[in-house]
């Protein structure tokens with residue numbers, strides 16, 4: 009798979025860099041430790057999870073929770089994950105066949121509507137854990153299940169205790185469920201069993217340039233390095249996903265460099281727009297949007313408060329401001345460095361700076 013392929017990478021060989029992260033993940037998987045891969049969108053979480061699982065040699069099930077609602081959705085996603093791993097399906101088909109509500113056919117399993125989906129999820133995991141070999145389950149975008157986290161945590165703790173052959177790799181970009189997974193309160197079922205955290209960061213400038221250079225070489229193209237460097241500096245930054253998109257525009261679609269940069273920024277802002285819109289749903293959109301506008305540059309708490317007051321025409325009390333900032337940070341939209349806060353993702357920053365009104 010070429011570097012500029014737009015899908016997630018699935019093996020270490022096709023991954024650029026990330027040696028330390030892959031090594032850590034492989035060691036954790038082989039030792040049965042659970043892990044959580046954290047990072048912003050497009051940074052390469054899915055790719056790392058898949059490549060690490062592949063490299064570990066432990067059979068894996070990939071469960072994608074993007075857009076999934078509730079435990080029914082989880083159950084379907086789990087079924088889909090099992091169906092796409094034929095050898096594993098063959099190994100556990102007898103055990104799966106004994107589960108109520110599950111049909112094992114030649115083409116894979118189908119799940120009949122049930123009253124107790126959580127129990128079925130548990131039975132499936134038990135079937136996987138009872139087979140003689142180990143299994144790693146990648147649960148991608150785990151924050152989507154935040155609303156059902158209570159029951160889910162109990163189930164995970166139960167699997168942890170009774171099925172040491174089942175290992176989980178979670179990925180996520182939002183703090184909500186992540187916090188309950190990583191630093192569970194003493195009252196949480198997962199207390200004392202926290203997964204190990206792996207933080208995935210964007211590439212730095214040199215890595216970003218090296219990434220593009222290697223990709224261009226694969227296609228036998230050699231665009232002007234100075235122009236490429238300037239694009240990295242001005243708009244692409246170090247997000248592997250956006251670098252991949254840009255590289256694809258240049259090497260696969262054969263766009264001119266300036267055009268490729270424009271296309272990438274346009275696509276980036278489109279994604280940013282939907283992310284911000286998603287965030288504003290069910291919130292005081294005017295206040296959060298105004299805060300985002302102030303946060304397009306690094307500001308201290310005091311500057312944020314006065315900037316917001318000037319834009320709204322009235323001051324927000326400190327408690328409410330703290331809440332606004334907390335939810336922006338929890339959603340991964342705003343980052344803190346030393347004394348200042350700012351929108352972290354340059355694509356989101358660019359979108360907020362240029363949009364005239366909140367998306368909706």
Ligand SMILES: Nc1ncnc2c1ncn2[C@@H]1O[C@H](COP(=O)(O)OP(=O)(O)O)[C@@H](O)[C@H]1O
Nearest residue numbers: 014015017023024050051052053054055248249
């Ligand atoms: N280390 C890497 N090497 C090569 N390509 C990468 C790397 N990390 C991410 N990508 C590419 O970037 C895009 C986004 O990666 P993905 O794993 O889907 O990110 P995330 O799950 O964090 O949103 C995909 O096209 C993927 O192939």
Ligand SMILES: [Mg+2]
Nearest residue numbers: 053054055148
């Ligand atoms: Mg992903």
